[in-house]
Amino acid sequence: MSSIKTPKKIAAIGSQSSKTITILLDQSFFIFAGLASFWLAWLVFREGLATGGWWLVGLFFVVWAIVSYLALPRLHRILSNMYVPNYFIGRTRTADGILSDPINLSVRGSEDKLHKAMTAAGWVLADDITPRSAWKMVLTVLSGRSYPNAPVSPAFLFGRRQDFAYQQEVDGNPRRRHHVRFWRCPDGWLLPGGHRVDWLAAGSYDKSVGLSLFTFQLTHKIDEDIDIERDYIIESVKKSEKYIRVTVLKDFSTGYHSRNGFGDSIRTDGDLPILEVGRIKTDDNVTASTRLGVIMDGTIYDRHPRNHETLLEELWGRRPPQILIGGGLMILASLFTIGQMLVDFSSWPTTLVQVANIDGIDINAANTMLSMMAGFNVLLVVAEIVLVGLLLRGSSRARISLLSVAALAIVTESLSVTIGRINASIMLLLISIGVHIMIMMLFSSDAARYFTERR
Structure with missing residues (x-):
């Protein structure tokens, strides 16, 4: 005789499945952030080497800072989770x-x-x-x-x-x-x-x-x-x-x-x-x-000992710095996007002509395409700000969503970087990639994860 699944059982199964998916996504973003930091170090080294001159003076220090304080610590975290025993030794x-x-x-x-x-x-x-x-x-x-x-x-x-x-x-x-x-x-x-x-x-x-x-x-x-x-x-x-x-x-x-x-x-x-x-x-x-x-x-x-549960609740009841700093960086990234949009609007006629010539379309079609892109960017910025607000209230889904946005930004911005002389555009792209990697590091940290879990 088959057992009948009550609404409570169905809800419990759904909750467990959602938790499993969240854990898998967390682990994926955790690893992605580590790999992305190595990628950023390589991009900075590659662009600096291709440019030469004064850029090489600070190149070593920039690459060292990225590798030492972002890439290698995250790599050790990934590896130690696999081979370090999870008991007192x-x-x-x-x-x-x-x-x-x-x-x-x-x-x-x-x-x-x-x-x-x-x-x-x-x-x-x-x-x-x-x-x-x-x-x-x-x-x-x-x-x-x-x-x-x-x-x-x-x-x-x-x-x-x-x-x-x-x-x-x-x-x-x-x-x-x-x-x-x-x-x-x-x-x-x-x-x-x-x-x-x-x-x-x-x-x-x-x-x-x-x-x-x-x-x-x-x-x-x-x-x-x-x-x-x-x-x-x-x-x-x-x-x-x-x-x-x-x-x-x-x-x-x-x-x-x-x-x-x-x-x-x-x-x-x-x-x-x-x-x-x-x-x-x-x-x-x-x-x-x-x-x-x-x-x-x-x-x-490990889970904290029972006699530390009160201390744990007090600590995670407040918003950890990873959440606050990451949220601030995300808002800054959104403001940067708004600034880029304002620059584009100030040169809208010139941009229309350039897009029309490159894509071989008329001015009206170029205007429609640019308007749709601008509208999408506006919606994205609004969504990011709303998600940051939800994250500050302890939403785990908002944290995962912001991790997804940051990962997508890293991928798209990395594809936009080409070998050549360092200019303002390339510099801004590298800085933006670094900011989004920091956001992923912060939001995929244990402190951020436990905060949203307990909320």
């Missing part, structure tokens, strides 16, 4: 999904006691990554000025970035510093072997500033012997708080020689010390708060 990950620093420290105790222990030992709570703090970090690194609260790059564990990080600057130089990131363990979560801790941490020492081996981005370079930094953190805290005890899980992970997510060599014996801070006395009226910074392209591999 004692390693953090970069925002690009590459295995990064090892977990080399753990803590038992409450957050306020952990904050007190670190502060008493002379460690400084790092600032969150914001446009202002990031810019200040760049200026202080270049000038060598002190920045005791300088932000640290995001690393990911349990599918989220660190809850907070502490650091110690060396000789007032932001290029060299001790730093350690902390993650709160999920409720009920146990280490391999059944050990229970409240916090996991990854400590390392920044010895200089250089280029990442994997993405060629400017970043801090760490000292390879991270056990020295781990022991330094422990000793500094033990000296300042007499109530702290340390137990060690021997051979927690196999000692190995490897590299972190930025290509720096790392070496460890595999032991995992546990800082026992539960006996530290604190002021019950003062509780240190955990700050959560902006996740610019957070790699969320």
Whole structure:
């Protein structure tokens, strides 16, 4: 006897099918954006090489920026989603999904006691990554000025970035510093072997500033012997708080020689010390708060732990910067289209004659064709603005639609680029392609996807 599909079952099947299609489209756009960024780097290189002269002076820097900050990070994200295990293996990950620093420290105790222990030992709570703090970090690194609260790059564990990080600057130089990131363990979560801790941490020492081996981005370079930094953190805290005890899980992970997510060599014996801070006395009226910074392209591999659901709802309840920046870029692209239309209207008679001569048609037919094209562009601009508005309200369909528009723009504009001397028209096309690639990067990011899913 065949089962009867109720309206609820039919709706559930339809919803599941729609979700599957959305996932496939998301993955396709995610990959397309990465490939398009490599294509843009090739276009810039090709056009610059064909032109020669002064253009070659800035060519290297333009191509480097595109490859390092757009193409290679997205390529690593695509590849790491396929080969990096989706469970705890004692390693953090970069925002690009590459295995990064090892977990080399753990803590038992409450957050306020952990904050007190670190502060008493002379460690400084790092600032969150914001446009202002990031810019200040760049200026202080270049000038060598002190920045005791300088932000640290995001690393990911349990599918989220660190809850907070502490650091110690060396000789007032932001290029060299001790730093350690902390993650709160999920409720009920146990280490391999059944050990229970409240916090996991990854400590390392920044010895200089250089280029990442994997993405060629400017970043801090760490000292390879991270056990020295781990022991330094422990000793500094033990000296300042007499109530702290340390137990060690021997051979927690196999000692190995490897590299972190930025290509720096790392070496460890595999032991995992546990800082026992539960006996530290604190002021019950003062509780240190955990700050959560902006996740610019957070790699969320797993569902967040249950005890972080409230935090997750608070974070994604607000519009993430990927949505706001992407929406702003889309509106700018629409305004650019309007500007082009106004220029065309100002020279309408000349354009009519040119189109008529090229296509071999009369003036009336050329006028009709250009009017239809102008009308289509007007409708497209209106549709884009409406879709941006819907996206700001959390529409997943609007996000997919805008991704489709950006992909189509990249394809059509790429076909319009020809080999020859760089002129204003080619420059505008290359800039427009770059803007639409940025839009695709932002709207296909995890932050944008989770925002629309939860809304």
